[in-house]
Amino acid sequence: MNLEKVIFGFFIVLAATLNFGFFIGDIDNPVHHDVYELFAAIVVNLIATVLKFGDRTQIGAVHLSTSLVADLQLLAAAMVWGYGTHILGQGMTPEITTSVVSLSGGALFANIVSVIILIAETIMQRR
């Protein structure tokens, strides 16, 4: 067992699960989507991205690109949230909530791809 692999897998799966946890629920109901979970998803995604830095292999490159996509989507979701709650000042209206959640849904897809690559890589190595 390799500690580096454990940490790597842990962060990738955690990024996906947190993202899923935020995404699940009625799309326009702010009660179902906790902002703390969004924050945690962003932080864990960023860490997962940094962990993927410096891998020269083809699979490492795809890994990094899926993570970058997820980061982009989640940061966009956070910006929409900040815009809705602080700049428009209306709080989490159904429109803003829908927009934030759908953006995080996109990130979830990228995270799922990341997890699939992780599994594929593990199966490929057979060790």
Place this chain on the structure above:
Amino acid sequence: MAVTPQQGLFFLVLRRMRAPLIALILILAVSTVGLTLAPGVDVDGQPSRLSFFHAFYFISYTATTIGFGEIPVTFSDQQRLWVIVCIYLSVVGWAYAFSAVLALFQDAAFLGAVRSERFAGKVGRIREPFYLICGYGETGRLICRALDHLGLRAVVLEKDPGKAGDVELHEYLADIPVLAADASQPEILRIAGLTNPRCKGVMALTNDDQANLAIAISARLLAPKLPALCRVEHPDSAANMASFGTRHIINPFARFGEYLALALRAPAAYHLLTWLTGVPGTTIRRHRDPPRGPWVLCGYGSFGAAMVEALDREALPVTIIDRHPARDLTRTWIEGDATGAQALTGAGIGQAVGIVAGTANDVDNLSVVVTARELNPRLFTVLRQNNFANRALFEAFDSDVTVVSSEIIAHECLAILTTPLLDLFLQEIQHREDAWSREILDALTGRFDWVVPAVWSLRFNLPQTPAVHRHLMQPGSRMDLGTLLRDPHDRYSALPCAALLLRREGGTAEMLPGADTQIQLGDELLLVGRPRAQRDLALTVENANTLIYVQTGTDLPGGWLWQWLARRRKSAEQSR
């Protein structure tokens, strides 16, 4: 995935920055979350908490030590307590990240990667033909200087960082990219531009036969069409190189042996050869012709063996003096110390006409020739110089010939690379009568002096000589050599250069083509002359207007507008 050196550097930075970046992300995340959880009061005194938006804003300016104050409302004591923790955490995080970056810049592997990336970038940006030189010793330095003098670019690989640093100390006109790395590794050769289409030749000049062999193999496999020139000292390494088709194997000792044999047989041909292949810009000192008669050789090593072979070829008797007992019983062999008068007298120095001091020790060699000259002042001396640092001593002793292997290799490399036709010419003079060579030598040195001339070749095709090409493509047009070699600044005088050889496309070569020789497309011309003539001739063959001036004496205006005006004026004159 193919990784370029630049990407390699990028990945190295990313990998080293992994831990500090994660630490920073975690610190910022913990600080932000903590601040959103800490209880505070709003403007009206009601209990409230900071939202993520405000918390992240506050942490961002606090962590970067900008510090705008407590925004949007004054903090509660609980919030301040947490902010104290945040401030120290962020300072630790930044300190860690900065120290990681600084350590990275100090890191030998990182600096090496930066250097090789910069080197690769420099090589990649060279927009003209260049030569790859492996090994910057005495030979490499001579070649770099000569290439620089000729206006050609070079790229240098040298294993010893100290010697590689010398490239920057020796002042060259052009920038010479240099990397301190082992040239026997194929990857290093690739970075240095071995597979670059602008690379015109590779020279393996290290003092290690094995490394030269490795370079030769890499060049043969990675860039099969590229001329590879390899220095070699041992005959078995040379045989190994020859076995996989290395085209130019240069053994300086064997080469000097050939020169000596030529000098004994045909002195004028030898002088012509040294004059044509000298380092450009230097003056050749014409020494007396080596006499025929009994010779004495001191030191039977690889150099001595090559000399003995050369003297044998000319059927001259040789007496060998060596510290070791006779290895070759067919020869006159005296075991002893050649630096002493006793051994020299024993070898019959009084009757000898020449002496070769060929040991691997410079001081011994000098001692041998000084003693020998005292015993027989008329001796022709061939002195081997091993170490460049002893040059002053060798210059002070006025030897007839001083053999410096680095110079021999440098001359050979330059002749092969810069003017392939010269090799053909030199082979031809070795087969001709010596009187013929003497005639050429006297004519040329009378005209151009003993300063080493510029020797260059010209091929009549579209890229090299666009003006001549266009002129010859017109039906019925002719171009003779005498016209072409007129001065483009004053067509009534000839350029200070002479044509040595003209090779027709079919393969027939004409020695010393006359002024009325007709030039055809595809011809290759070998020229010798002053460097000014090379530049002026380039002007004639490239610029159509200059070519017309040289042919007819009329000075055509340059641009379209002026040409149009000139045509109008001409037709107006005709109609009048």
